[in-house]
Amino acid sequence: MTHRFIGWPIAAAAVVAALSCQAPPGPAQTDTQSSLPRTPEGGPDLTGIWQAVNTAEWDLQDHVAQKGVPAGPGVVEGNDIPYQPWALAKKQENFKNRLTADPVEAKCFLPGVPRVTYMPYPFQIVQSPKHIAMLYEYSEANRTIYTDGSPHLPGAIDSFWMGDSRGRWEGDTLVVDTIHLSDQTWLDRAGNFHSEALHVVERYSLTGPDHINYEVTLEDPKVFTRPWKMSMPLYRRKEPSVRILEYPCFRFLQEELQPRK
Amino acid sequence: MRKHVLGSTMALAVVWAVWSLASNPAAGQEAARAKPTSFGGCPAETLAFHACAQEKAKTFTPPRTPAGTPDMQGYWRDQLTHGFSVEGVDESEPETRNAVQPWPVGPGMIVDPPDRKIPYQPWAAKIGRKGVNYEKHIDPTSSCRPYSPPRDVQVSPFHQLLQPPGGESVVWLMEEVHSFRVIHTDGRPHVGKDIKLWKGDAVGRWEGNTLVTDVTNFNGYTWLDDLGNFYTDAGHVVDRWTMIDPDTMHYEVTIEDPTVYTRPWKMAWPITRDTAPGLEIIEEACWEGESDLVHFRSQGYTTYFGQTWRSQRGSGR
Numbered sequence: 001m002t003h004r005f006i007g008w009p010i011a012a013a014a015v016v017a018a019l020s021c022q023a024p025p026g027p028a029q030t031d032t033q034s035s036l037p038r039t040p041e042g043g044p045d046l047t048g049i050w051q052a053v054n055t056a057e058w059d060l061q062d063h064v065a066q067k068g069v070p071a072g073p074g075v076v077e078g079n080d081i082p083y084q085p086w087a088l089a090k091k092q093e094n095f096k097n098r099l100t101a102d103p104v105e106a107k108c109f110l111p112g113v114p115r116v117t118y119m120p121y122p123f124q125i126v127q128s129p130k131h132i133a134m135l136y137e138y139s140e141a142n143r144t145i146y147t148d149g150s151p152h153l154p155g156a157i158d159s160f161w162m163g164d165s166r167g168r169w170e171g172d173t174l175v176v177d178t179i180h181l182s183d184q185t186w187l188d189r190a191g192n193f194h195s196e197a198l199h200v201v202e203r204y205s206l207t208g209p210d211h212i213n214y215e216v217t218l219e220d221p222k223v224f225t226r227p228w229k230m231s232m233p234l235y236r237r238k239e240p241s242v243r244i245l246e247y248p249c250f251r252f253l254q255e256e257l258q259p260r261k
Numbered sequence: 262m263r264k265h266v267l268g269s270t271m272a273l274a275v276v277w278a279v280w281s282l283a284s285n286p287a288a289g290q291e292a293a294r295a296k297p298t299s300f301g302g303c304p305a306e307t308l309a310f311h312a313c314a315q316e317k318a319k320t321f322t323p324p325r326t327p328a329g330t331p332d333m334q335g336y337w338r339d340q341l342t343h344g345f346s347v348e349g350v351d352e353s354e355p356e357t358r359n360a361v362q363p364w365p366v367g368p369g370m371i372v373d374p375p376d377r378k379i380p381y382q383p384w385a386a387k388i389g390r391k392g393v394n395y396e397k398h399i400d401p402t403s404s405c406r407p408y409s410p411p412r413d414v415q416v417s418p419f420h421q422l423l424q425p426p427g428g429e430s431v432v433w434l435m436e437e438v439h440s441f442r443v444i445h446t447d448g449r450p451h452v453g454k455d456i457k458l459w460k461g462d463a464v465g466r467w468e469g470n471t472l473v474t475d476v477t478n479f480n481g482y483t484w485l486d487d488l489g490n491f492y493t494d495a496g497h498v499v500d501r502w503t504m505i506d507p508d509t510m511h512y513e514v515t516i517e518d519p520t521v522y523t524r525p526w527k528m529a530w531p532i533t534r535d536t537a538p539g540l541e542i543i544e545e546a547c548w549e550g551e552s553d554l555v556h557f558r559s560q561g562y563t564t565y566f567g568q569t570w571r572s573q574r575g576s577g578r
Binding site: 139 | 327406
């Protein structure tokens with residue numbers, strides 16, 4: 001059993017490590033209104049259960065409806081994803097084969113970052129001074145954002161399906177820098193993809209007690225011609241009974257292999 | 262890690278042996294390490310620790326979170342546990358001399374009843390405890406399915422406890438198969454009875470300095486250990502975590518299931534803080550690239566959906 005994904009050579013991991021880990025300076029999202037929930041230390045408190053309410057999981061870009069696919073405006077800034085020519089052809093190939101090739105929908109693999117955020121399942125943010133855990137309903141995916149000033153794991157290491165995430169606060173915005181990602185995940189069900197060189201910077205800014213402005217910059221010199229951005233609101237789930245239940249995806253595949261009696 | 266303990270079939274045993282050697286090169290080092298003689302000032306023996314720790318808990322005052330609850334945050338490791346069988350395996354067990362796949366000798370974790378055996382009803386003892394489950398089914402965790410308590414706490418090499426501000430929940434992060442348990446401590450009730458979960462639904466409360474977790478709503482597809490000991494969808498698990506010094510917890514769990522046991526029963530063990538610098542939980546993806554199930558199935562083992570107890574416990578369940 002492969003417990004940790006070890007999909008490419010050391011050299012590639014070194015390339016990843018050599019990339020800049022610093023986020024580009026973004027627009028200040030410092031909404032300091034007093035209604036924001038705050039931790040005992042004074043920073044914004046993101047603790048709670050959140051969910052994206054959009055169609056990015058089906059397609060990050062503008063799209064019309066198909067059977068089982070709700071129509072929706074895209075979440076990509078300018079709508080175009082700046083693929084290199086070979087990569088655009090690959091994306092189109094992925095789209096054609098999506099029903100059997102999507103690592104999530106066809107194989108139940110961990111979805112990677114940032115896709116896990118806008119899948120149609122709730123996720124819980126658990127905040128402590130040095131660690132912020134993000135717990136997702138889909139397949140018990142989770143990750144810890146280290147906000148203790150620690151650097152990314154160094155050099156030639158395995159990649160992780162959910163990456164290696166380090167965070168810092170810029171004013172009231174949580175900035176999360178993620179590398180060491182697998183090249184086997186997609187960004188949506190439409191076949192948008194990346195390589196193991198992907199560098200993701202997420203910015204979580206509370207804009208009120210129940211809304212987070214979520215902005216993501218994706219940089220991958222092997223696949224894209226330049227960094228690009230997506231953004232969307234995340235909504236706090238308000239139902240008193242809400243909690244993270246279970247979507248153990250692979251269990252359904254196992255039942256297909258051996259039906260329950 | 263002990264995921265692939267199956268019946269004694271040669272081909273499988275070879276797969277298992279190769280796998281476990283490859284995946285756990287540190288096993289030899291672990292064995293060579295001197296066994297501690299005490300945990301938190303209490304003896305390193307299950308029953309003696311259990312008795313001693315309950316006394317120590319009465320006098321220790323733990324640090325507090327800003328919300329005023331005991332602060333148990335940090336990285337923790339289980340001690341005196343035996344993942345193969347919660348009842349332990351004695352040297353007198355013939356299977357410990359099985360040439361193909363010897364059972365590992367280890368202490369039991371049960372502290373009540375006094376005979377330290379799971380108080381199964383007779384029909385259920387034939388399913389758990391070297392019974393039908395072990396002979397016929399794939400250990401649910403071998404197919405990367407979620408762990409239910411207390412196996413989630415017990416098998417993970419180590420786990421991290423987080424207590425977010427506000428004191429409304431406590432969260433365990435487990436390294437094993439990237440699992441987690443969110444314990445709601447805000448007084449909410451359990452989910453409705455028709456919501457049945459692999460891990461169950463956990464609500465908690467503080468009783469003095471003890472975190473008490475009440476877990477119900479199981480689907481009954483999980484095991485307690487590699488040997489196939491089990492509870493059903495009627496299972497009810499109550500865990501109690503209490504610090505007895507700054508770096509040691511006393512863990513006690515009561516398991517109740519009137520459909521398969523004659524009475525509730527208890528296990529206990531120490532949990533000790535790991536303060537190694539730079540310690541982080543590393544992602545343990547399991548299903549991704551999984552390729553062993555086909556071998557298990559080819560040997561005749563089947564996926565466990567609780568059919569053994571379902572067929573014998575009677576209709577309607």
